[in-house]
Amino acid sequence: MEFDFLVIGSGPAGYAASIRARKAGLSVCLVEKNMVGGVCLNRGCIPTKALLYYSSLRLKAAEAALFGVHDAAASAVSFDSTEVQRRKLEAVDAIRANQIAFIEKCGITLERGIARIENAGAEDKTVSIAGADGTRKIVRAKRVLIATGTKPALIPVAGCELDGVFTSDDLLGDNGPLLEKCFPKLTIIGGGVIGMEFAGIYSNLGGEVAVIEALPRVLANMDREISQTIAMSLKKRGVNIITNAPVEKFEKTGARSGGRELSCFFRKKTDPPETPPQSIASSAVLIAAGRKPETAGLFSPDSPGAIALTERGYIRVNEAGMTSVAGVYAAGDIAWGAAFGMSAGIQLAHTATAQAERIVDHIVGKTAAPLGAIPSCVYTAPEIACAGLTADEAKERGVPAIVGKGVFGGNGRAVIEHQERSFVKLVFHAETKVLIGAQIMCNHATDIVPWAVQCINAGITAEQIRNSVFAHPTYAETIAQAAESV
Numbered sequence: 512m513e514f515d516f517l518v519i520g521s522g523p524a525g526y527a528a529s530i531r532a533r534k535a536g537l538s539v540c541l542v543e544k545n546m547v548g549g550v551c552l553n554r555g556c557i558p559t560k561a562l563l564y565y566s567s568l569r570l571k572a573a574e575a576a577l578f579g580v581h582d583a584a585a586s587a588v589s590f591d592s593t594e595v596q597r598r599k600l601e602a603v604d605a606i607r608a609n610q611i612a613f614i615e616k617c618g619i620t621l622e623r624g625i626a627r628i629e630n631a632g633a634e635d636k637t638v639s640i641a642g643a644d645g646t647r648k649i650v651r652a653k654r655v656l657i658a659t660g661t662k663p664a665l666i667p668v669a670g671c672e673l674d675g676v677f678t679s680d681d682l683l684g685d686n687g688p689l690l691e692k693c694f695p696k697l698t699i700i701g702g703g704v705i706g707m708e709f710a711g712i713y714s715n716l717g718g719e720v721a722v723i724e725a726l727p728r729v730l731a732n733m734d735r736e737i738s739q740t741i742a743m744s745l746k747k748r749g750v751n752i753i754t755n756a757p758v759e760k761f762e763k764t765g766a767r768s769g770g771r772e773l774s775c776f777f778r779k780k781t782d783p784p785e786t787p788p789q790s791i792a793s794s795a796v797l798i799a800a801g802r803k804p805e806t807a808g809l810f811s812p813d814s815p816g817a818i819a820l821t822e823r824g825y826i827r828v829n830e831a832g833m834t835s836v837a838g839v840y841a842a843g844d845i846a847w848g849a850a851f852g853m854s855a856g857i858q859l860a861h862t863a864t865a866q867a868e869r870i871v872d873h874i875v876g877k878t879a880a881p882l883g884a885i886p887s888c889v890y891t892a893p894e895i896a897c898a899g900l901t902a903d904e905a906k907e908r909g910v911p912a913i914v915g916k917g918v919f920g921g922n923g924r925a926v927i928e929h930q931e932r933s934f935v936k937l938v939f940h941a942e943t944k945v946l947i948g949a950q951i952m953c954n955h956a957t958d959i960v961p962w963a964v965q966c967i968n969a970g971i972t973a974e975q976i977r978n979s980v981f982a983h984p985t986y987a988e989t990i991a992q993a994a995e996s997v
């Protein structure tokens with residue numbers, strides 16, 4: 512079989528690239544070794560957001576009495592983890608069925624199996640596809656896109672292999688209802704995006720949660736005030752957040768419970784060195800300490816080193832998303848480089864899609880637009896959504912900045928919905944008053960942030976924002992207040 516374009520991996524990058532290429536008239540083969548949709552659909556964004564939504568309903572039902580909604584059943588709200596799991600799979604299956612139907616409708620050839628690049632350097636690339644039945648099919652293509660993504664990384668400490676130590680793949684995949692294995696107490700290692708979202712899910716469901724983070728604050732890449740506010744909000748809901756505390760080992764403990772307890776040992780960086788490690792016992796541990804590249808079986812052992820990798824095994828790409836080998840591209844989590852103006856190392860579904868589509872534009876000779884401001888979202892309660900620079904980042908880059916802040920204390924929707932302490936920060940260039948960054952923390956922040964992205968990309972000023980009419984009552988009104996304040 513011969514194609515113009517062969518794509519390895521059907522996650523947000525591979526799926527989007529295949530469709531874009533087909534629409535541009537290329538013949539396309541899409542190879543997937545697992546479920547169509549990749550990590551995002553099967554073990555990432557979608558199942559997490561499903562669990563966050565379902566678990567938030569339990570919290571809402573439990574809180575409804577505050578608003579005069581009384582239901583005898585609600586006084587003892589419980590959840591059925593099998594039903595939660597079934598609902599989550601139903602949502603994932605529905606989206607996947609839609610994607611497969613669209614792949615077929617577009618005329619993309621979908622091949623199931625493990626793709627291995629046999630001769631990256633040749634003009635026509637040969638890729639072999641090993642099927643589950645042991646057969647190996649040979650496919651040729653003029654261009655290849657590697658979009659194989661990442662998988663959860665473990666941490667280099669003893670006890671990661673113990674029963675009850677999970678990754679997000681274990682808790683989000685379709686391996687069965689592992690949800691209840693994390694009750695009554697879950698310890699989460701890592702206060703990054705995954706750690707914060709899971710802390711939300713388990714505390715919503717009434718579980719006892721501890722988060723252990725090695726750095727001085729959770730969501731360490733985000734605005735400092737956002738980190739502090741989300742930590743405060745989770746603490747108020749009973750989540751135990753321990754920062755500055757690298758984890759050292761896990762051990763089975765709890766003689767009385769037959770060794771079914773898992774203890775997590777950590778040492779606070781602020782303690783004197785002779786201080787013995789502290790420990791937290793729980794029913795299960797979730798390791799949410801970053802991800803690692805998925806390249807298993809991708810390169811033929813006969814042509815090693817043909818495609819340049821970083822030290823950590825990511826695939827190096829140039830500004831057009833091309834690897835060190837002409838005609839072979841990489842996009843999404845697996846790619847490492849400043850493709851289309853993006854900083855290296857950003858691992859988000861929407862950047863994967865955006866990069867992949869631009870790679871196809873580049874291949875078919877269209878001008879590929881730079882990516883511009885990248886939104887980043889955390890689906891906590893309240894939600895967090897950011898784009899562009901924070902005030903600290905502007906300072907580091909020597910960009911003179913002025914910050915406009917709006918708080919939700921007087922916002923109609925926020926008051927009605929009893930929203931926790933939240934705010935919007937708009938970062939403007941101090942001289943031109945052009946918007947260069949936005950940090951939004953409120954209900955629906957993830958649906959408001961595309962507005963900020965467009966304003967940043969279009970060079971909109973504080974005055975233009977202030978002069979726009981904001982619908983009332985909306986959370987977005989606080990944005991006008993933030994613009995007004997500068």
Ligand code: NAD
Nearest residue numbers: 701702703704705706723724725757758799800801858888
């Ligand atoms: P992360 O890098 O965001 O956070 C991992 C955290 O673990 C860091 O804060 C790190 O300091 C901490 N850590 C590492 N080793 C530790 C140790 N031994 N002890 C204690 N703490 C330790 O990684 P993640 O949360 O696993 O997420 C992975 C990727 O997936 C990220 O790039 C993220 O952006 C992406 N993601 C995005 C979304 C979203 O867009 N909503 C959701 C989930 C994941």
